[in-house]
Amino acid sequence: MSTHTPPGPPAAVTMKRPTAQSSAALFVVTAVLVAGVWAIADLGIDLSTIVDSVHNAIDFGSRMFPLDFPSIGELAALTGKTLAIVLCATLLSVLLSIPVAVLAAGNTSRSASTRFGARALIVAARAVPDVVLAIVFFRVFGFGALAGVLAMGIHSVGMVAKLYADAIEQIDEGPRSAVRATGARRWQELVSGVLPQVVPAFVATGLHRFDINLRISVLLGFVGVDGIGLAMATAFRRLDYQRGMALALTVLLVCVLVELLSGMVRRGLLAAADSGGGGRVRPGQVSPPWTTRRVRRTVYAGVTALVVLAAIWEADLSFGQLFGSLGDLGQTIGLFWPPETGGIFGLLLADLLVTVKIALAATVIGAVLAFVCGSLAASNVAPTPGVRQLFRNIIVTVRGMPELVLAIVFVVITGLGPVAGALALAIGTIGLLGKLTADSLEEVDPEVEHAVRATGAGPWQVYFAATLPQAAPAFVGNLLYQLDVNIRAATLLGIVGAGGIGFHLLNATRVLEFGVVTTVMILVFGTVLLVELLALWMRRIVR
Incomplete structure (x- = not known):
């Protein structure tokens, strides 16, 4: 009996902690998912939107090709600069x-x-x-x-x-x-x-x-x-x-x-x-x-x-x-103080809500795809090294795409508005959140996985019973961090017509209403601060 007693408590303690953490994590994930689904529906992002945009995508492709690269010297100079x-x-x-x-x-x-x-x-x-x-x-x-x-x-x-x-x-x-x-x-x-x-x-x-x-x-x-x-x-x-x-x-x-x-x-x-x-x-x-x-x-x-x-x-x-x-x-700097509304404070608040909805929709859409890609890019989850390398390469490639370029492409395809911004940020989310997900899964305690595997569980049973519960708190933290990033990014994508409060940020600078720029910054900062406080609360719970 003495040879079997020592392993028992560590296994019980090890499995208990991820379960407690996962309860709090599940609550936050559910809340973000519900808000994200509401945002997706409210913005009108659905399959019909994508189908209706296929013709524009084909037209854009015909206008894009053949690509017109500058001369080697000019391209090298621009890249070097x-x-x-x-x-x-x-x-x-x-x-x-x-x-x-x-x-x-x-x-x-x-x-x-x-x-x-x-x-x-x-x-x-x-x-x-x-x-x-x-x-x-x-x-x-x-x-x-x-x-x-x-x-x-x-x-x-x-x-x-x-x-x-x-x-x-x-x-x-x-x-x-x-x-x-x-x-x-x-x-x-x-x-x-x-x-x-x-x-x-x-x-x-x-x-x-x-x-x-x-x-x-x-x-x-x-x-x-x-x-x-x-x-x-x-x-x-x-x-x-x-x-x-x-x-x-x-x-x-x-x-x-x-x-x-x-x-x-x-x-x-x-x-x-x-x-x-x-x-x-x-x-x-x-x-x-x-x-x-x-x-x-x-x-x-x-x-x-x-x-x-x-x-x-x-x-x-x-x-x-x-x-x-x-x-x-x-x-x-004095030109930016005091804050001013320019008579459009109500419009600023409405477009701030649009910015938040863009970020929520992009986070949820991107998180679902990033979860799949990140899981298959983790060495302890991917069925073969080849699959892991394939999805690692996909994540690296997506991370290399600037969201602004994606936003411009989607603006041309889907038209001006928040749909373009949400789709652009969703793709960008795959790159960052996919990498963070893969890293979190690879950093779990392998002993817990070995214990579940020793019971005769298959690879997916090990994943859902041992790997995923341990990585859940980190995944929730990364999800909230991505939401923070997406709110900031959604603000800036408005510069190219991708919806939200960013349009007013750029327009205010063009007409030299710098007090309005300050007001926009305060509104965005307050929103991001709320997300940061939520993240701090989550970290305190799952600690």
């Missing part, structure tokens, strides 16, 4: 995020007030849409790459600094204590005891943000940021779909290549971090020794520095323009 702007923006966000993250992390912040202030700064950076930042910087610095770099860079701090602070809070305090024992100063503790541990996470986060900023650059092209996004916007405004879709395909290929490359780099960093070895700080040592690994990393850092300098040169950034125009920044 875009990559340079995105790289500079991502680097700016990293440089700004590191000190903010140090102040925001509980184990490196000097006081609670400092930590709260840094966290508030992170939230504020995330709250202001990059498009609005770009509009502000255009008025200060004029059109060009500088406004785009500043807009993407500052907005990215909201994500990058948060993840950096989380990484700092999860370090092993041993190396830092060893450095402190030598009498090192605080900055030496950070450089020698903290930074070596978080470099892999910092670089991985930076690469992930680079992927995101590459897609954002397409959107900013529609408000004047130079590069391939601006060329694409110009083509679509002329109804030149052959050139516009050729550039869109180029963006897709670049996004997929960057995604694959950054994935390889992230896996290499994780492997290097797991292997440990040379470069660690030993007691009595303030800086790590010069090992082969450290030399290699130094060479990589040198190459990276050269690439950054080339990007600054290619983006044609002018530091004289930056510092010379900073005096006008306060006056420009």
